[in-house]
Every structure is written in structure tokens, then in C-alpha cells.
Amino acid sequence: MKQPSSTAAFEFSRLWLACAAALGVAGCGGGGGGGLSGGGQEPDPVVVDLPIAYIQRALPRDEEGELLAPQAFDRDGFLPGARLFIKDRATDDALATNISDRAFGEGSEYDVKDLSAHPDGDRLLFAMRAPELEDVDEDEQPSWNIWEYNLALDSLRRVIDSDILAEQADDINPRYLADGRIVFASTRQVRSRAILLDDNKPQYAAESESGDGPAFVLHSMNDDGSDIRQLSYNQSHEWDPLLLDDGRVLFTRADNYRNNRISYYTMRPDGTDLRLHYGYHTRLDDEKPWLFNPELLPDGRLVGIYKPRNDLLGGDMLAINHTDYVEDNRAVTSTEEETPLPEDAALNTLTVLPVVIDGEISRHGEFSALTPLYDGTNRLLVSWSQCRLIEPADPDVEGSDERYVPCTDEYMAQELEAAPPVYGLWVYNLDDNLQQPVIVPDEDVYYTDIVTLEPRAPAEYLAPEVDxxxxxxxxxxxxxxxxxxxxxxxxxxxxxxxxxxxxxxxxxxxxxxxxxxxxxxxxxxxxxxxxxxxxxxxxxxxxxxxxxxxxxxxxxxxxxxxxxxxxxxxxxxxxxxxxxxxxxxxxxxxxxxxxxxxxxxxxxxxxxxxxxxxxxxxxxxxxxxxxxxxxxxxxxxxxxxxxxxxxxxxxxxxxxxxxxxxxxxxxxxxxxxxxxxxxxxxxxxxxxxxxxxxxxxxxxxxxxxxxxxxxxxxxNYPDQIQPLWDKPRLVLAEDGSIAADNTCSSCHSPADVDGLVQIPAGQLDLTASENNSPHITSYRNLLFTHNELEVVDGVLQEVLIESGEFETDEDGELILDEAGNPIPILVTVPVSRTMSPAGAWASGSFFETLNSFDAEQMTVDHRGLLNAAEQKLISEWLDIGAQYYNNPFDVPD
Incomplete structure (x- = not known):
């Protein structure tokens, strides 16, 4: 997209002044706003003395300059160019100090995210990743680390001081706990790695069930980076921990055990009492918007930017009443019989004018970040962009250029293309829906995280309760x-x-x-x-x-x-x-x-x-x-x-x-x-x-x-189940000779005891022979559809029958044989699988054959051939999924 010209920028400044003049004390935002800095309105004395911190970056664009939406839940993605700033007063004219450049030097291409503040208002936590190294493989690039900035000391430090320890994994989403420790999401999996050693396996960070790299799970550590403990043991990702007023940690969890769910969970700060909390059913759909960068309002509701997962740069401001609801439309006390609630009963948009998040132009702008103020004034600090359109150059006016215009009725009726967003920072009053600027909007600027550095009541400390x-x-x-x-x-x-x-x-x-x-x-x-x-x-x-x-x-x-x-x-x-x-x-x-x-x-x-x-x-x-x-x-x-x-x-x-x-x-x-x-x-x-x-x-x-x-x-099927088929099951006569050989893989075999070709009993081959598959034959016969066999002239081959159709040429004409007859198309005869990975009960016919005998239906009495312990081993293998292997380290090279 063409970048704005100086004329467009001039038109934009006129647009803002026109908007403020037209609306008076009501501003141009989703819910109104105040005047611009220097516009004559008296600054709010509560806000003026409030330090704030924010992360600023350029609007994300592709190589052609087109705007990109951030990847949903891209926990370890690296997008260099972000900067962390702090202002000692929440006004436009207050000096903005770049904090993060101190770590790697001015102009360095690092990335920073996940900003949070200490309840005392004197410290900041965030995740930061160092610039990429040249000519180094991806697995040797710097990892995400947790950093802390101390406002009183004006000091910046990485929480884990050791380079070796810090670079062992990606650490993100840090938050202060009530006891002074820090909770964060990490791929360290420190306890899980130790348990792998107990299982005689090498240490490694387990892959997520979603297949997108090592699983991020929750950990905690002291504020000096020591005593790192793993708190949760999900097989998929967890992120965005928040500390509730009652001391529990609320966080986002992906459930990918045959699901694709993302919902909220809670736990105590030591990882005990981990429970589903909100949204397990209504957050399921990939098309469902999500609450990004959640925070807690003073009244306890979750609040954040609500938008589709992959489509938009900004969205609406939304609060979720997670205290009284377990789903968007389900109260905590709900039952199946009650009248269903509205689909969005637990959701409350915070903007008085609607913000559109369905991909259409949002006339009242969009929000990219927010944080509540905890000063009792019911206000938010928000990143907001006004709605703008691109008016093309007038071909009849020499030297004219395209310009940005506001989303008025006149311009919206012309169906103009949306202009890039232009974000600023604003104080948004939820009581009267007024806005006042903290940072005047600027082109190509995007804010992803905002926090206020103000003291607030700490959460309750929940001491461990364990035996x-x-x-x-x-x-x-x-x-x-x-x-x-x-x-x-x-x-x-x-x-x-x-x-x-x-x-x-x-x-x-x-x-x-x-x-x-x-x-x-x-x-x-x-x-x-x-x-x-x-x-x-x-x-x-x-x-x-x-x-x-x-x-x-x-x-x-x-x-x-x-x-x-x-x-x-x-x-x-x-x-x-x-x-x-x-x-x-x-x-x-x-x-x-x-x-x-x-x-x-x-x-x-x-x-x-x-x-x-x-x-x-x-x-x-x-x-x-x-x-x-x-x-x-x-x-x-x-x-x-x-x-x-x-x-x-x-x-x-x-x-x-x-x-x-x-x-x-x-x-x-x-x-x-x-x-x-x-x-x-x-x-x-x-x-x-x-x-x-x-x-x-x-x-x-x-x-x-x-x-x-x-x-x-x-x-493992080859190691524990196949031996059951190969185990000799001989019936001896009184003189000690073999009266019958009931070995499973002898009867269910393509060759008899003398090596002569035979049809496997019941069309089921239980031998461990190789075939054109990665599994031995018995496994393929038991769990996959295979083809019926017959012996023709001493050769075992697949049964072929006429399909009812005939061979045709490329023009669709019948192909005739030497006698002038159509040539029938022959097909194989499928034999259904004997077992099901759905479990032992779904494989009931197999166990029925072992434990009952119907002379009219069966030719062989299998009763007593496999005892109860052997059948229990087969049942548990089927019940957990009928896997070929269950230990990946037992799989042959």
C-alpha cells in the first residue's frame, strides 16, 4: 500500500482538529474523547502524575508493504523493532524514555513483549529476545528471556543472570506473584525433564500436541532467577497468567488431546488445584474471536482486546464476567434444562459506539491494547486508532495526491478503501465515555502493551496445602x-x-x-x-x-x-x-x-x-x-x-x-x-x-x-502383543506327542506346518512377516482392511471378482477381447479389520470368538486358548489406542 504523503499527513492533522471541534468535549474514539494536548482542556491531575510504560513498534507489513495481522498465539515468534518506553507522567508532553535499548544498544533489532507491573508500582516485568545472530541455525538463535526494570533505581536486568541458564529455553508472559515469586510460561519443562531421566529417556522439552514446537507450560522462580519450578504439565501450550484477587492464577490453556480448544484455567500459585475455569465450549471454534492480552478490571472482570485470531490488527474492548459464568452463555449454576442464555451473556463491550471486528471497516476505529487504572476513576489507558479512508487523487486536478479522510457518512458512502490505522495512547473514561490523549497518534506506529505504574492492593497469598x-x-x-x-x-x-x-x-x-x-x-x-x-x-x-x-x-x-x-x-x-x-x-x-x-x-x-x-x-x-x-x-x-x-x-x-x-x-x-x-x-x-x-x-x-x-x-505391539500370537499352544496326547497345535500364528498363517501354502484361518494372518507397509502383517490384518485370499495352482493370491463395469478406451468406448466380448474390470474383495483402535469393546467380535462357541457360525472353538491375563493385556492395549509403539525410543531406526 502506498505510504502517506506529506499532504496526507497534513490532512490527517486537520482531520483530528475538525473531529475535536465538531464533537466538543466528546472525542473521536469508540466512545468519545476529549481535546488534543494543548487544545485548551485542563489536564487531569490524577493522570498527570501517573507513570506509564508501553511497547511501541512499527505497523507489521509484508515485503510488498501490505499490513499484516499478528499471528494468533505466536508465543515464540520474533518480530524485531519493538521498543519499551516509560513516561513519568501520563501526558503527551512528558518525556518518553527508551528502556529496552539499554540491553542491546540503540538501533539493535531485538524484540520485546508481555509487559506487566508490580502491585507496588515500582517495577516492570517483560519478555525480550536479543537480535538474531548471523550465519547461525535457528536452534542456536537467542531465546526469549524475562527482564525486570526497577523504576526507583532506573536499572534494567535480566532476571536469570546466567547466560547458559537463560538460553536453555524460551521464557515469556512474566507476572509477579503475591509471595514475591514470578510466574511465567516457558518451554523449560524442568520437572518433566527430570522425570524423563527416571523413565530412562534423555532429557528434552516435549513437543506440543498441536505440533508447533516445545510446549509452553507454567513455571515460577524467585525474583533473582533461582529456584525455577514447573507448575503445570499440559501436553499443549499455556500462556498469559494473571493473578486473581483471591490469590489463584488464571491463565489460558490449549487442550489439543484430540481437541482444538483454548480456554481459561485457574490454579493455586504452587500449581495445585488446577481446574477448568471458563470457555471450554464457547471458545472452541477457530472462527470465534478471542480476548488478547487479558487484564483484570478492578471489579474482577477480564478485559482485553477482542478480535478474530488471525485477521485484524486491532479490535474491540471487551470485558468477560468469568466470576458468574463458565461460558459465554452459561452461568456457574446453570443446568441443561434451563432456558439458554443469550450467546454473549457474559460478554460486555466497553465502547459506547460499536467497533466492527468482522473484517468490514470499523467506523468508530479500533483498539490494539489497554490496561485499567486502579485509582477508583473507572478509566482505562488504551491504544486507539481513528477510522480513516483513502480518498484517491483527483485525476482532473494536476498535482493532486491521495489523502486520508475521516469515516463520515459522505466518505463511507463512496466505499473508499480503508487507510492504515494510526494509533495513539489515550485515557478512556468508562463513566462518561470521554477520551484524552497521552500520546498523539502518529503514522506507522503500533502499541501492543501498556501498563500503569501505580500502587494497588496486592492479591491474597495462598500458602501451599500439601501432605x-x-x-x-x-x-x-x-x-x-x-x-x-x-x-x-x-x-x-x-x-x-x-x-x-x-x-x-x-x-x-x-x-x-x-x-x-x-x-x-x-x-x-x-x-x-x-x-x-x-x-x-x-x-x-x-x-x-x-x-x-x-x-x-x-x-x-x-x-x-x-x-x-x-x-x-x-x-x-x-x-x-x-x-x-x-x-x-x-x-x-x-x-x-x-x-x-x-x-x-x-x-x-x-x-x-x-x-x-x-x-x-x-x-x-x-x-x-x-x-x-x-x-x-x-x-x-x-x-x-x-x-x-x-x-x-x-x-x-x-x-x-x-x-x-x-x-x-x-x-x-x-x-x-x-x-x-x-x-x-x-x-x-x-x-x-x-x-x-x-x-x-x-x-x-x-x-x-x-x-x-x-x-x-x-x-508395544511387536514386543508385547505379537508374542501372544507366536506363543506355542500345543495340545499333547497321553504319550507326549503333539495332538494339536493351537498356536495362533500357526493356524492364522499363509503356510501350514509342512510349509505348504494355505489360506490363513478366517482370512486373518497373525504372523510377524514383513509386507509392503511399516507394520508386520498381523498388525495390518487386525487393524486395517485387507483383501481376501485364495489358493490358485498352489499360489496364494488375492481374490478377484467382476465389478460389473468394463474396460473402456480414452474415448469411453468398450475394449473387447479376442472373442469380441467386453473385458470386465476385476476388483479385490475387502476383509474388514478384526480389531478397532476405539478400544476393546469396539473389538467385541474378537473377544467373543475367544470366549464363546457357536458350532453353526464357527469352525474352531477358541475358548481357553488365551487366558484372562492375556486377554486383559490385549484389552488395555486396544483401550489406549492400539498403537504400534508406545515408547518412541523403542521404534527401530
């Missing part, structure tokens, strides 16, 4: 009040008050028997390990998974179990056969060392009923014990309850918190033997997998004996 003994063992606690609670509805047919009564229901009659704990596997960057995508197998959606262990579900559906701290994990509800009966919980949980995390139950993926957030949504269906000092009806007298306790809480208080096991093990600890005999015990143990070598078991011998926080169950 130090558990913390020392690297453990936390998960308490689910009832897995039968689905969005506040009891999913049992009998009601949990009856289901939990051993006199009415045995363990076999309860649908939910065990909770499976599943851990995310940190995926390495290519420079550490460049594994092929085929390692995921039939479906890459589930990525790599490890199983942490199993724990019994109590009769009322409650669970209270130890879990490893500082890992991303999820849960599945498992039946008495070891198969998942719940939908996959595609949402990462975490507990910090010594933390007890409680949730009510489960929820439907598409349900908008509030879930996850404490105090939101319906009450739990499990009210717990009705009184204190007596057991639940017909249960062991020693397991006496306190009022309101779940059965899991009762058991944990008396017998200790349940410790998971890598095996599925059940003992009836609840039935009162005076009422009826206890239920039979249940065990599906890896030790019961016949003749399995230690290398074939998916966990260590130490974990088989005693579970701890480092135990992992890793199921």
Missing part, C-alpha cells in the same frame, strides 16, 4: 466422588444408594470395577529422535500412551487413590474383564506432590453443563454417608463412616489411601460376612501370562512386586 510425606514420595491423591455421576445425573439403573449395598448387589453386578490411570508420553523433538508417524499405528489421534496402574472402584463409584505427581494423566473406567466401559477422558489431569485433587465424576464431551470448576454445575449425586460413626448398610462394621464421606474416603481414612497396581486385583473388603459371603477375589496379573519372558512383559519386575510413582506399563 509433605506424600510429596517426598513424589505422589499425590485423586478423589472421584462417583464415576456414576455424569453431569450431575446418576447413570446407575438402581441408584448408588442401592448399588453400594452388598446385600442388594454383588461386585459382579456393579458395572464399574476398576479405574485405569493413563499417562501421556512426552514426544521428543526431531533433533532428539526423528521417529516415523507409522509408529503410532492405525490411528495417530491417541499418540503414545503409558498405563500407570489400576485401582478398585468402591461400590458407590468413588475412588481415592495415590497417583504419580507432576505427570499429565487421564482416567478410564474399566469393567470386570479389564475393558474400558467409559468414553476416553480426553483431557489431561495433574496433581502436584502431596496434593489431593477432588472431582465429582464424569461428563459428556458435548455437554455444556459446567464441570471441572469448583462450585460450578450441579451437586454431586454421591452425598456420601448419611450419618457419623456407623458403616454403610450391610458393610464391614470396622469401616465406619463420617457424615458426607464417600466409601473411598472411609476406606482411605481407616485402611489407608489405595495404592495402584500394575495388575488388576480385587478383594471384597466391603461385604459384611454376617449378611452374606464375601465376593470371590479377582486377579488379572502379568505373572499369569504363560511362559512370558521378562522382556515380553510391559512393566518391570520391581513394579510387579510393589507399585511406586515411577511404574509404567508400556505396550
Amino acid at each position: 509433605q510425606e506424600l510429596a517426598a514420595d513424589g505422589l499425590g491423591v485423586l478423589h472421584i466422588r462417583s464415576v456414576y455421576d455424569l453431569d450431575g445425573e446418576d447413570t446407575t439403573t438402581a441408584g448408588i444408594e442401592n448399588l453400594r449395598d452388598p446385600a442388594q448387589f454383588s461386585a459382579d453386578e456393579r458395572p464399574a470395577r476398576f479405574l485405569r490411570l493413563v499417562k501421556a508420553v512426552s514426544e521428543p523433538p526431531n533433533e532428539i529422535l526423528n521417529f516415523p508417524g507409522s509408529a503410532f499405528g492405525a490411528s495417530s489421534a491417541q499418540r503414545f500412551k503409558e498405563i500407570l496402574g489400576y485401582v478398585p472402584i468402591e461400590p458407590d463409584g468413588s475412588v481415592k487413590t495415590l497417583v504419580p505427581a507432576d505427570v499429565a494423566f487421564t482416567v478410564s473406567v474399566v469393567d470386570g474383564a479389564g475393558r474400558r466401559i467409559s468414553d476416553r477422558h480426553e483431557h489431561w489431569l495433574q496433581v502436584r506432590p502431596g496434593e489431593t485433587f477432588e472431582c465429582q465424576g464424569c461428563h459428556e464431551d458435548g455437554s455444556a453443563i459446567p464441570h471441572g470448576r469448583a462450585g460450578a454445575g450441579p451437586e454431586s449425586i454421591n452425598a456420601g454417608a448419611p450419618t457419623t460413626g456407623v458403616p454403610f448398610p450391610n458393610t464391614e462394621p470396622a469401616l465406619f463412616a463420617d457424615m458426607g464421606e464417600t466409601m473411598a474416603e472411609v476406606y482411605a481414612r481407616i485402611a489407608g489411601i489405595r495404592r495402584p497396581s500394575v495388575d488388576i486385583v480385587y478383594e471384597d473388603e466391603w461385604t459384611d460376612p454376617a449378611v452374606r459371603p464375601k465376593d470371590a477375589p479377582l486377579s488379572y496379573a502379568y505373572a499369569d501370562v504363560p511362559d512370558a519372558e521378562p522382556a515380553q512383559l510391559p512393566t518391570s519386575e520391581a513394579c510387579l512386586a510393589n507399585w511406586n510413582a515411577e511404574c509404567r506399563i508400556v505396550v
Whole structure:
């Protein structure tokens, strides 16, 4: 786009004066404004003595000079040319001092962003990246670092002093915490790296599930850069932490576990009690505008620049009532039955005149940044650009040039092209919608961050509340009040008050028997390990998974179990056969060392009923014990309850918190033997997998004996599942000879015991032979559609049948054979896959074949060929996604 001429600039200054004169005390902004500096209006004495800081940069343009919108959520992007300024008074004539040039020298091509102020008003935090190095690879370029400016000392310093430590990762979005520490988003992943070493893997920053580099997660450190701690363990990005008045940290989180959601979460400053807070459903759509650079208004609402994610440079000023709402249209107390609220019930635009963000010309201008004032005056400091249009040069006037004109009715009717924005800094009064300038607008200037340096009431300090003994063992606690609670509805047919009564229901009659704990596997960057995508197998959606262990579900559906701290994990509800009966919980949980995390139950993926957030949504269906000092009806007298306790809480208080096991093990600890005999015990143990070598078991011998926080169950198909097909399953006669060979890969093979060609039984080849794919044949036959085979003249080949169509030439005419007949087109006959990566229940026909026999439908009786422990191993592998590998470091080169 053509840059403005001196004539256009002159017209622009006249435009501003005309606007002020026409509107009087009302200005030209989205909600009005005051006069220009020096225009006769008395300066506001409250604002005059208020220091401010801001980041200024040139309007972003491409190589042709066309304006570019900032990339949405571009956390580690580098756009050099930004500068950090400070003014000791919020007026146009106050001196602006460049702070950031001190770090690298005047004219250096560095970048700076993410400006925030200390509650005392005497310090600034921001992220800054040094200029690029010439002839250096991208992975050796400078990283983003956290810097601090002290107003009283007029000093600038990098918070992490050590060059080596500072450059280990990208650090952004710094904020002061109430205890003096600093919270920030970073790719350091310091605790996750340490856990990788415990897992016998190299240290690295795990890749984000969204596939755009290492995951930014939240960390904290002392204000001297020491004692860096990882606070969150998401597998995708987290950013923009804010400190709420109650001491919790609110932040933005991407959920990319088979989702594409961006929403707000909260946690305590030590990372405990991390919970969904706002927008999980209404922030889902990529086309949905987002609140950029959020801050908190004095009344507690979130406020920021509201605009589409990738399209516009500026947008509207919007406040979100996140206290009373969990979604744009859902109150904290909402239920499914209530009348839906307006789509934007929780949203409040702060401009009295509409700002357009749909790509059309916004007649009342646009905003690029804002920050509240905390002086009780209900004002904002904003970066705002007036709406301008380009009036072309008059071809009938010699020497005329294009000029910028205001967006009046006259010019808007001419459908002129929008002119580039021209931003200034303004004080915007929300009470009377008046503006007054702090920095007069200038061409090609853009403001991305603004803060005021004023004292304000500090947030409450939330001290850690953890069990130090558990913390020392690297453990936390998960308490689910009832897995039968689905969005506040009891999913049992009998009601949990009856289901939990051993006199009415045995363990076999309860649908939910065990909770499976599943851990995310940190995926390495290519420079550490460049594994092929085929390692995921039939479906890459589930990525790599490890199983942490199993724990019994109590009769009322409650669970209270130890879990490893500082890992991303999820849960599945498992039946008495070891198969998942719940939908996959595609949402990462975490507990910090010594933390007890409680949730009510489960929820439907598409349900908008509030879930996850404490105090939101319906009450739990499990009210717990009705009184204190007596057991639940017909249960062991020693397991006496306190009022309101779940059965899991009762058991944990008396017998200790349940410790998971890598095996599925059940003992009836609840039935009162005076009422009826206890239920039979249940065990599906890896030790019961016949003749399995230690290398074939998916966990260590130490974990088989005693579970701890480092135990992992890793199921790789070639290493753990294929041996089940190859295991000799011989039936011996009385004389010791082989009466029958029931080895899976012998019957389901393209060759018999004598090496002669045969059709694999059931058209299913379970051999480990190679084929024209990255997977062995058995995996392809089980999880992919393949072609029916037949033996023709001693050769195994694909069955071909006529499709009903005939071969034609390029003109569409039939091609005839030597006898003058049309040549039919032959096609293969597909054979459906036997298993599904959706899980064991979705692979029901496979397990039905193993456990039942219908002489009319089946030719071979498979009952008893694979025992319960072997079937449990297959089930858990299917349930976590039927991956080909689950440890990327086991994938062959």
C-alpha cells in the first residue's frame, strides 16, 4: 500500500482538529474523547502524575508493504523493532524514555513483549529476545528471556543472570506473584525433564500436541532467577497468567488431546488445584474471536482486546464476567434444562459506539491494547486508532495526491478503501465515555502493551496445602466422588444408594470395577529422535500412551487413590474383564506432590453443563454417608463412616489411601460376612501370562512386586502383543506327542506346518512377516482392511471378482477381447479389520470368538486358548489406542 504523503499527513492533522471541534468535549474514539494536548482542556491531575510504560513498534507489513495481522498465539515468534518506553507522567508532553535499548544498544533489532507491573508500582516485568545472530541455525538463535526494570533505581536486568541458564529455553508472559515469586510460561519443562531421566529417556522439552514446537507450560522462580519450578504439565501450550484477587492464577490453556480448544484455567500459585475455569465450549471454534492480552478490571472482570485470531490488527474492548459464568452463555449454576442464555451473556463491550471486528471497516476505529487504572476513576489507558479512508487523487486536478479522510457518512458512502490505522495512547473514561490523549497518534506506529505504574492492593497469598510425606514420595491423591455421576445425573439403573449395598448387589453386578490411570508420553523433538508417524499405528489421534496402574472402584463409584505427581494423566473406567466401559477422558489431569485433587465424576464431551470448576454445575449425586460413626448398610462394621464421606474416603481414612497396581486385583473388603459371603477375589496379573519372558512383559519386575510413582506399563505391539500370537499352544496326547497345535500364528498363517501354502484361518494372518507397509502383517490384518485370499495352482493370491463395469478406451468406448466380448474390470474383495483402535469393546467380535462357541457360525472353538491375563493385556492395549509403539525410543531406526 502506498505510504502517506506529506499532504496526507497534513490532512490527517486537520482531520483530528475538525473531529475535536465538531464533537466538543466528546472525542473521536469508540466512545468519545476529549481535546488534543494543548487544545485548551485542563489536564487531569490524577493522570498527570501517573507513570506509564508501553511497547511501541512499527505497523507489521509484508515485503510488498501490505499490513499484516499478528499471528494468533505466536508465543515464540520474533518480530524485531519493538521498543519499551516509560513516561513519568501520563501526558503527551512528558518525556518518553527508551528502556529496552539499554540491553542491546540503540538501533539493535531485538524484540520485546508481555509487559506487566508490580502491585507496588515500582517495577516492570517483560519478555525480550536479543537480535538474531548471523550465519547461525535457528536452534542456536537467542531465546526469549524475562527482564525486570526497577523504576526507583532506573536499572534494567535480566532476571536469570546466567547466560547458559537463560538460553536453555524460551521464557515469556512474566507476572509477579503475591509471595514475591514470578510466574511465567516457558518451554523449560524442568520437572518433566527430570522425570524423563527416571523413565530412562534423555532429557528434552516435549513437543506440543498441536505440533508447533516445545510446549509452553507454567513455571515460577524467585525474583533473582533461582529456584525455577514447573507448575503445570499440559501436553499443549499455556500462556498469559494473571493473578486473581483471591490469590489463584488464571491463565489460558490449549487442550489439543484430540481437541482444538483454548480456554481459561485457574490454579493455586504452587500449581495445585488446577481446574477448568471458563470457555471450554464457547471458545472452541477457530472462527470465534478471542480476548488478547487479558487484564483484570478492578471489579474482577477480564478485559482485553477482542478480535478474530488471525485477521485484524486491532479490535474491540471487551470485558468477560468469568466470576458468574463458565461460558459465554452459561452461568456457574446453570443446568441443561434451563432456558439458554443469550450467546454473549457474559460478554460486555466497553465502547459506547460499536467497533466492527468482522473484517468490514470499523467506523468508530479500533483498539490494539489497554490496561485499567486502579485509582477508583473507572478509566482505562488504551491504544486507539481513528477510522480513516483513502480518498484517491483527483485525476482532473494536476498535482493532486491521495489523502486520508475521516469515516463520515459522505466518505463511507463512496466505499473508499480503508487507510492504515494510526494509533495513539489515550485515557478512556468508562463513566462518561470521554477520551484524552497521552500520546498523539502518529503514522506507522503500533502499541501492543501498556501498563500503569501505580500502587494497588496486592492479591491474597495462598500458602501451599500439601501432605509433605506424600510429596517426598513424589505422589499425590485423586478423589472421584462417583464415576456414576455424569453431569450431575446418576447413570446407575438402581441408584448408588442401592448399588453400594452388598446385600442388594454383588461386585459382579456393579458395572464399574476398576479405574485405569493413563499417562501421556512426552514426544521428543526431531533433533532428539526423528521417529516415523507409522509408529503410532492405525490411528495417530491417541499418540503414545503409558498405563500407570489400576485401582478398585468402591461400590458407590468413588475412588481415592495415590497417583504419580507432576505427570499429565487421564482416567478410564474399566469393567470386570479389564475393558474400558467409559468414553476416553480426553483431557489431561495433574496433581502436584502431596496434593489431593477432588472431582465429582464424569461428563459428556458435548455437554455444556459446567464441570471441572469448583462450585460450578450441579451437586454431586454421591452425598456420601448419611450419618457419623456407623458403616454403610450391610458393610464391614470396622469401616465406619463420617457424615458426607464417600466409601473411598472411609476406606482411605481407616485402611489407608489405595495404592495402584500394575495388575488388576480385587478383594471384597466391603461385604459384611454376617449378611452374606464375601465376593470371590479377582486377579488379572502379568505373572499369569504363560511362559512370558521378562522382556515380553510391559512393566518391570520391581513394579510387579510393589507399585511406586515411577511404574509404567508400556505396550508395544511387536514386543508385547505379537508374542501372544507366536506363543506355542500345543495340545499333547497321553504319550507326549503333539495332538494339536493351537498356536495362533500357526493356524492364522499363509503356510501350514509342512510349509505348504494355505489360506490363513478366517482370512486373518497373525504372523510377524514383513509386507509392503511399516507394520508386520498381523498388525495390518487386525487393524486395517485387507483383501481376501485364495489358493490358485498352489499360489496364494488375492481374490478377484467382476465389478460389473468394463474396460473402456480414452474415448469411453468398450475394449473387447479376442472373442469380441467386453473385458470386465476385476476388483479385490475387502476383509474388514478384526480389531478397532476405539478400544476393546469396539473389538467385541474378537473377544467373543475367544470366549464363546457357536458350532453353526464357527469352525474352531477358541475358548481357553488365551487366558484372562492375556486377554486383559490385549484389552488395555486396544483401550489406549492400539498403537504400534508406545515408547518412541523403542521404534527401530
